[in-house]
Amino acid sequence: MSENRYAYPEYLVETTWVAEHLEDPSIRLVESNEDPLLYETGHIPGAVKVDWFTTLQHPLRRDFIDQFEFETLCSRLGISNDTTVVFYGDKHNWFACYAFWLFAYYGHEHLKIMNGGRAKWVAEGRPLTRDIPTYPPTQYRAKPPDTSIRAFRDEVLRHMEQRLPLIDVRSPQEYSGELLHMPGYPQEGAQRGGHIPGAVNIPWAQAVTPENSTFKSPDELRTLFESHGITPDKEIIAYCRIGERSSLTWFVLKYLLGYPRVKNYDGSWTEWGNLVNVPIEK
Amino acid sequence: MSIDSLSVLPPRLAEILETFGLSDPQGKMELLLEFAESLLPIPEELADLAGQPELVPECMTPVTVYMHQHEGRLRFYFGVPPEAPTIRGYAAILQQGLWDVTPNEVLQIPEDLYSAMGLLHILTPQRVNGLIAILAHIKRLATQALTLPPASHPTNL
Known part of the structure; x- marks a missing residue:
């Protein structure tokens, strides 16, 4: 077996592939961005929008929409159980991976990430439209949450x-506890700074080529994680501030490197750094 | 911030906020997009004075703020990348709402401008924090305008 190959390449598609499948009714393109207005300024023809805050989060509790709300969402977006859902978005596909993770959580089987995301599509001069598509509603049936990919605090x-x-x-500044929030986001975050004892620091964007937002090669990714002692033989938990950046790392480990047991801790530092009586390392 | 306290705002800003306050969430997003598209380009003479925008790691949008001062009146210009329309929209609201105002008018703007706009339900807390940071920065510039000789102050945020 060639080592320089992604473990599950079927979970990743290139912009060219997407351009060739714009009319394919078995495929639904979903744009998921950090900026909630970016889709409205123009998106890939036929793509629908999910907003990670107003669409995917529960309106009241700190949690995601539940199984039944997820079914309603998929029906509204014209996604049926056998639709292949292709995610893309801004910021190196950071929020595309977050949406992908939630779809995997509710057991959707056919999922892909468009390599390079929105930035690469735009840089290649491919078409954008402002037309908001509508699709006939579906009878979507979600599966119960797959807790093998989501970690809660006690765990x-x-x-x-x-x-x-x-x-x-x-x-690194958040990991060291020097900052209580992302650089540039004052007053955001937690009561305490630092990291969960024993955690290694591998900033999420190191898995991406900054020039074109594509994922790094299998060899580069393997070296990146193995050099920090992150190997496929153990269960791994990734976290960040609210679980969005770590969903990209989760995607890389699970699908590009084929690590069998990887969980995203979406409570992340905004939970851990506010918990009473848990260990913290600086 | 109550609707009553809108009276301390420059009239154009108060008008914009009132329009937002009366719109439903979808309408607010549409308005914000319209503002994003109306953000004025930075005049060349100001842009020439600016240094490189400060690029903050992670996801922070690099925003550059320029203040133009003439006969005691201020104008603000913003450099915001096109892929950050929400920030562009917000910058355009401040640009239009604070066109030719005095430094003191800027300093009187309440910090919780956003609750009057009803943005808290459609934007995440960390994004609202980013917007608060832009307002705080403008206020610092307005303070400088009170103490420094009239000039243009390009700054990075």
């Missing part, structure tokens, strides 16, 4: 106590 604590691998994908 993270046990994981830490057993000295199992944890990846903190935030910036």
